Amino acid sequence: MPSYTAPTKDIQFLLHDVLKVSEQSVPGYDEMDRDFTSAVVEEAGKIASDVLAPLNAVGDTEGCTFENGVVRTPKGFKDAFEQMKEGGWTALDCDPEYGGQGLPYLMMTAVNEPFVSANMAFNMYQGLTHGAYSAIHAHASDELKAKFLPKMVTCEWTGTMNLTEPHCGTDLGLMRTKAEPQADGSFKITGQKIFISAGDHDMSENVIHLVLAKIVGGPEGIKGVSLFIVPKIMVDDNGDLGERNAVSVGKIEEKMGIHGNATCVMNYDGAVGYLVGEEHKGMRAMFTMMNEARLGVGLQGYAQAEAAYQNALIYAKDRLQGRDVTGAKNPDGPADPLIVHPDIRRNLMEQKSFVEGARALTYWGANLIDKHSREHDEAAHGLVSLLTPVIKGFLTDKGFDMAVQAQQVYGGHGYIEEWGMSQFARDARIAMIYEGANGIQALDLVGRKLAQDGGKHVMAFFEMVKAECKAHEDERMKPFTDALKNASKQLQAAGMYFMQNGMKNPNNALSGSYDFMHMMGHVCLGLMWTRMAAAAYSELDAGNTDTDFLNAKIKTGEFYMARSLPACSMHLARIETGADTVMGLTADQF
């Protein structure tokens, strides 16, 4: 069975040596000193290793069941969820007004990572609740907040997000679920929603569904969509539970992975719903929490890669097979460990350099979200909006690829379920799809974010990269700054191509959107590695004696710059071929 250990040292390095949180002016960051973050992450890591990781395979094998209208989670999930609630882990960054601890989102992210690495399907129950909490917190009336949030903060009640219907996912304008206004100000919700993660289960007293629906008589299409709270069990004015609402589970889906999470078809048959925010402004309410939700999915991508990598590494050090061509490394044994072989190294280094770079990017994103929400820093908001599709799309694509590569280290043992490597790949696969399929992320990036606010955020990004290169002009940083400069230039050239050719035919830009997203992902990770290497050198210069760790950071970064950034020239070349070959066939010619 796979094991998991929280990468506490890496997290601490990021928070304190790279992001230097205690030096930031963000309200709440002053509490995040080394001792505090270390204690919190260590404790989260313990729960991840001891409680959640052992349930990961159980969740996969057993899955959820649906019998007589009742959804049951796999054995052990309920107890583990109780531990999460009791430990206050669900309330970490929630508003103290509703019982939360008010910690920064960055701290929540650092805690979330071990939980997701250890058991992604399990963590989704809390993750979805947090998403619903955020939407209600941002948009609902004080009355609704007071009624629902305190129990959602503690996960006594969990939450869901209901967007997709059988005939529409991305194109929510086609939505058919309807909301009929009632005399008491509530609405009757009728329709079917599918792919509802954590849609129902046996770990909480109530489930609070957030449902997108169209108010009868409202505008056509996406402009007529509103957001509603629909509780599974009605809540009276004293906060006590009453009757069942007219919402039920139609079935649960058989899926490729995340078997421990119940993916439900939800049927709303005139269920009582409460409007969140304004009528017909449902999409806006959903979008305000999009950056946070998508960053969370990006985290899932690299967190699964991290868990898979840890196990691939153990196997590579343990499994004896073949000999080092430059001379036996384990001459007294029957063979050398796999890790002596250059192609196994290449594979492991790709995993390691991706995961550490991805973690840095995600934490930086969380930091920017804090700057916006706690300091009203609009530049930070613009930047994280630009980075969000990259974090979601690139990190989940690569996270899956890396989980697949980790599986490959095991040979045939990676394909059988016994070793657990298949599950990492199967679970990671969903992150490329939900919360906006990655093609949609690319479209969001190229079609919206690049030009947002007159292109000022992407220009700020390029300026930031330039400044970072300027700041480290010493010889030893050249492997970083040279590669980053080059990749950044190529990314700018791609943006220029879109501007010059997208005018006459938008397909010239859209045909290259996926490549651009990946290219920008590499530039972002290149930037992260430049920062991390500079931080590592600066620690070494200051006499930090953990030289093995710090030198490994620098060398891992050098690997990424040398071996991964060359992808940018490939993406640029593809982009510059435009739409001609992409759109060359008629639909019938396929």
Place this chain on the structure above:
Amino acid sequence: MPSYTAPTKDIQFLLHDVLKVSEQSVPGYDEMDRDFTSAVVEEAGKIASDVLAPLNAVGDTEGCTFENGVVRTPKGFKDAFEQMKEGGWTALDCDPEYGGQGLPYLMMTAVNEPFVSANMAFNMYQGLTHGAYSAIHAHASDELKAKFLPKMVTCEWTGTMNLTEPHCGTDLGLMRTKAEPQADGSFKITGQKIFISAGDHDMSENVIHLVLAKIVGGPEGIKGVSLFIVPKIMVDDNGDLGERNAVSVGKIEEKMGIHGNATCVMNYDGAVGYLVGEEHKGMRAMFTMMNEARLGVGLQGYAQAEAAYQNALIYAKDRLQGRDVTGAKNPDGPADPLIVHPDIRRNLMEQKSFVEGARALTYWGANLIDKHSREHDEAAHGLVSLLTPVIKGFLTDKGFDMAVQAQQVYGGHGYIEEWGMSQFARDARIAMIYEGANGIQALDLVGRKLAQDGGKHVMAFFEMVKAECKAHEDERMKPFTDALKNASKQLQAAGMYFMQNGMKNPNNALSGSYDFMHMMGHVCLGLMWTRMAAAAYSELDAGNTDTDFLNAKIKTGEFYMARSLPACSMHLARIETGADTVMGLTADQF
């Protein structure tokens, strides 16, 4: 449920317009005229669509069972297998002396593709039998051949390949299974083998295991390995079945995919075995059939991508979601079909251009195998030996990637098992691992094949590419020849880098082996597309009126050249960074 239709037109185009089989001097090819190959492939396609494809999901869902020592295949498999036997499909390219039809291997390949696309797990029972047949046919005594081959040709008895043991896969020198010589010339085989595909089942009277084992007292390591026939049920001199041999199934594995094929732990407890070929020359006996077996796995890679692509295409034409940014294409409907969107196109074109190129490469490989086996063409043998690791490694890596991309077209529907797209990806995943994991293919290519016979085969390959470019110097072929020339030059530069830097440190070559394999894969597919485009133009010039099909070939090829060949510059850049960053960490620093 996914559907499948054999790409008969594409296969005919390859056989007759590109490979021009009837014009080749290979014995047996004269029978392969258009009518004959069309009739055979059509018929195979019918079985694939009507019999095998409907059982694909059944096999996945139900899987094989192991109870009271008996392995059972999923419902319907046995009847389908009977149909395969009765139709003579298992005997197509087998030696007429043992009841085969003596058709070329190329013809067998063209028939195999639809079978594998429709149901990979099912086809493995026959595929493994064919592999065992080939090894016995090439190396066993006439007596053993007469005893075992006729029933293996008809698949009344199926076959297996037993190499892997719990502690050794790639490094077979560590093998522990032992063979003790008996007075009657037979051997007693004792040991445990794992990951034995089609190791046991209920579809044939007998299973003929080919087992690698070490004769007691023989040389240490890989040089002491011999090959044995070990029948599940003993066969007497009249060919009648007798008692059970001392071989049994320990368990069957739970796997990520190919659930319809029983992957067995096989226990040999002093089982009677018969030596195949010479003592201690077991590896050589296995290697002679390696090109064929690995080509068959490469075929599995792209055949799964083909099946996944067909369904992604249907979905992309059918599913209405969003609007074409350049103007509605389905103005009377609620939305346009997915296929109008540039990023969906990009995705589909990547799948289509890969699969068609991969098919061409595989058929060319099969053609070269025929040239060697039927004409004793040693140059063809050298070339296919060089191409084999590329066909196996590149086509299975990309085949899996493309199946994953096909799944992505479906959004959330691709992740739930109901639509069958998950199965294509899960099944395709094994092809990257078995028959030599792809890292081993890369090692075989760079460590052995490049330098084989003084490098003459790789030089012949480059000459062939050059000649192909020379042969098509007209303007309209420039998108092909320019890109191919460029990619081929980059591949040569990579080879040069290995020569210059691999001497002082072999890790400089081995660290780039995986990149080289992919780079060579792209050059091979570029060569295939150049040939196919030239053939299409030549057909158009000759007045062939199927212009939609022929123009689509050309445009699909242009897509591949423009959008896929740029990967070569990335791989070259990676390769030229050598071993430094790959091998930079100590094992403890990971």
